[in-house]
Every structure is written in C-alpha cells, then in structure tokens.
Amino acid sequence: MINEIQKSAESKMQKSLEVLKNNLSKVRTGRAHTGLLDQVNVDYYGSPVSVSQVANITLLDARTIGVKPFESKMAAPIEKAIRDSDLGLNPSSMGDLIRVPMPMLTEERRKDLIKIVRAEAEEGRVALRNVRRDANNDFKTLLKDKEVSEDDARRGEDLIQKLTDKYVAEVDKTLAAKEADLMAI
Known part of the structure; x- marks a missing residue:
C-alpha cells in the first residue's frame, strides 16, 4: 500500500520535472530552434491551433526560422500570431515563406x-x-481507515518528503543550467 503511493508520487514528480524541462526548452537563448513556435497559437477557421499544425517549420540557418503555411491565406494570420506572441520576434514575409530572424538578446x-x-521553475516546485x-493525504486516509499503523504512515510521509527534496533539487539544478545558458553571450 505504502509502496504503491510512493511509486505513484515518484511517477507524478518525474512527469512534473519533464514538463518543466519541456517548458524551459521553449525559452529561447538566441539560437533558433523549431520548437520555439510550438506555443504560438493561430486562429484557424475560428479555433486556436499551434503554428506547427498549419505550417511547415524549418531552420533556414542558425539564427532564422522559416515558416511555410500549408494554405497561402494563412500566411498573414501566422505572421500576426508570431508577432503578437510574447517571444519578442519580428517575422517578415517573403512570398509564401515567413522568415523569423532571432534577434540578439539584450541584457534587459x-x-x-x-x-x-x-x-x-516555481510552478514546477x-x-x-x-x-x-496528495500522497500525504493518502497516508492520512489509510491511517484513518486503520489500514496502516501510525509508524508506517509516518515512514511513508518521510519517504515522500525525501522524494520531494530530491526532485526540488533537480528543479533547482535545471533552473541554474538554463540561467547560465541565458546569460552566456
């Protein structure tokens, strides 16, 4: 019973860490990568969809992303969505290709x-x-239902706390690496 709660908690914590790493990978560091536009949504016939679902996204060079819409009439909405996103990008159209140059990052x-x-990172924590x-509430419920002893419940809570500390340290390590990457010129 305690092992099941611990395994479930560890699996959820691992997934939370993966989500954090995925979210941090979308924050640009001055280098172009196609995943940067994954979070940008464009209005496609009344519903918001990711740019990657309405256009082909490629790297033209190390500092430029190329976006080629599947439908030519989607070029203007895609360009507007990229410009209006909080990524600080300024796309420009060249025929049916939208060029998205990565500007140099200023100190600000x-x-x-x-x-x-x-x-x-705080959301991850x-x-x-x-x-x-949630895991501690599960232990309290088991204790209340007299399915485990107080000692077992306390031991389970201690295990979950150690697990939490381990994953919080991993979040901090990931954050430090990303900050160092952002501050590198």
Missing part, C-alpha cells in the same frame, strides 16, 4: 527571460509540493 531581455524561467500533499 535576458533579465526578462530569467524572470520567466524562474516563474516556470508547486507541482511537486502538490504531489507530496
């Missing part, structure tokens, strides 16, 4: 990105704490 923009990254809270 780097600091803004670090604030964003720290907020993402909150997610881990929520998993811990």
Whole structure:
C-alpha cells in the first residue's frame, strides 16, 4: 500500500520535472530552434491551433526560422500570431515563406527571460509540493481507515518528503543550467 503511493508520487514528480524541462526548452537563448513556435497559437477557421499544425517549420540557418503555411491565406494570420506572441520576434514575409530572424538578446531581455524561467521553475516546485500533499493525504486516509499503523504512515510521509527534496533539487539544478545558458553571450 505504502509502496504503491510512493511509486505513484515518484511517477507524478518525474512527469512534473519533464514538463518543466519541456517548458524551459521553449525559452529561447538566441539560437533558433523549431520548437520555439510550438506555443504560438493561430486562429484557424475560428479555433486556436499551434503554428506547427498549419505550417511547415524549418531552420533556414542558425539564427532564422522559416515558416511555410500549408494554405497561402494563412500566411498573414501566422505572421500576426508570431508577432503578437510574447517571444519578442519580428517575422517578415517573403512570398509564401515567413522568415523569423532571432534577434540578439539584450541584457534587459535576458533579465526578462530569467524572470520567466524562474516563474516556470516555481510552478514546477508547486507541482511537486502538490504531489507530496496528495500522497500525504493518502497516508492520512489509510491511517484513518486503520489500514496502516501510525509508524508506517509516518515512514511513508518521510519517504515522500525525501522524494520531494530530491526532485526540488533537480528543479533547482535545471533552473541554474538554463540561467547560465541565458546569460552566456
């Protein structure tokens, strides 16, 4: 019973860490990568969809992303969606190809990105704490139903706390690496 709760909590914490790493990979560091536009949504016949679902996204060079819409009439909405996103990008159309150059990061923009990254890391920590809270509630329920002893419940809570500390340290390590990447010129 305790092992099941612990395994479930660890699996959820691992997934939370993966989500954090995925979110941090979308914060740009000055280098172009196609995943950068994954979070940009464009209005497609009344419903918001990801740019990658309405266009082919490629790297033209190390600092430029090329976006080629599947339908030519989608070029203007895609360009507007990229421009209006909080990524600080300024796309330009060349026929049916939208070029998205990556501007050099200014010191001010780097600091803004670090604030964003720290907020993402805090959301990751909150997610881990929520998993811990749920697992501890499961232990309390088992104790209340007299399915485990107080000692076993306390031991289970201690295991979950150690697990939480381990994953919070992993979040901090991931955050430090991303901050170092952002501050590198």
